[in-house]
Amino acid sequence: MRPYLRDPAAIYAESFATVRREARLDRFPEELKPMVIRLIHACGMVEIADRLAISPDVAASGAAALAGGAPVLCDCEMVAAGIIRRALPAGNEVVVTLNDPAVPGLAQAGATTRSAAAVDLWADRLGGAVVAIGNAPTALFRLLELLDEGAPRPAAILGFPVGFVGAAESKAELARDPRGAPFAALKGRRGGSAMASAAVNALAAGLRTEGPVH
């Protein structure tokens, strides 16, 4: 077997250098580049840079929220597992309500998914929070409904649901009308927990490389 690169710092450096060399980053302001680079790093696809919908204020707003102790609200355990805890600036709480015992009953009562019902349990923490959705389109749809009903705005909506039913549609709706919230989303079917976690990690750590990636 051929030798392979084993030094974590060198792996990170070469990874980020490859992204900078191959991805079209020039349309993004400097303060967004760490998030874009981390998103690409998380999925191995430089071309997603061309499909990101992102508001210029999302990095500043999300980073300030984290520095101020805001919680991170995640739609599933995988997103939470990808967040580099020791990079969070204020020991921020990482919240996943999907497996709350109330959720199956709420989902059934509302004739909806557990992921959507779990979002209802965020209601009293939404204001100023960082929301990271990496799995369920219905979670993002439900979040937008809550905002339409008058729920307080998050500091950042990181919208990366994935798949064939509702993913493209929910993210298009977010990009069309983010309800006044700073946001980032990958248009189309692609997305996933790793991207949602990477977006949170970019808000928390920029391109600093502490953490469990390699």
Added chain:
Amino acid sequence: MRPYLRDPAAIYAESFATVRREARLDRFPEELKPMVIRLIHACGMVEIADRLAISPDVAASGAAALAGGAPVLCDCEMVAAGIIRRALPAGNEVVVTLNDPAVPGLAQAGATTRSAAAVDLWADRLGGAVVAIGNAPTALFRLLELLDEGAPRPAAILGFPVGFVGAAESKAELARDPRGAPFAALKGRRGGSAMASAAVNALAAGLRTEGPVH
């Protein structure tokens, strides 16, 4: 906002139907299709079907191992978080050694990554296990080294490391010489925890849709 599909069973059905309609599945034997469909479902990209390297025996070998109580060895917490625990047929243990307190010291002593060092801690459980790698190329490289050194063979190697340094190379090496182990891998840079989890879920549940996806 337009109405959206909220019924979990309908979402699954439409998702899997879309994959069957759009992906080129005809080159796969029937017993592999559930894994291929779940992999596509996890990432939203039908075209990955054309880039899968997969041994025909991986489904039977992996499913039999799980039925017999084999552990699932994961390279990171995100993979473990994506595994549908209640679908595992024998209450199988899901093992992540990455955050074992011994790992940082082992990594430093071996001048390698924590992910590679964590694989050394699998050694006495490798024989007959299901291995799911969804993040670190160095974990897959290290696994192949251990097999070259005589470690007992896993029942299935699910190889989905992602990224720009070593991901394509480690999966190419697995596909070139799987050391006698049944395997599945996505060639190239793409991969990720969601795919690795999806492959485990396919071994455990086929296309049955219990679980935390929606």
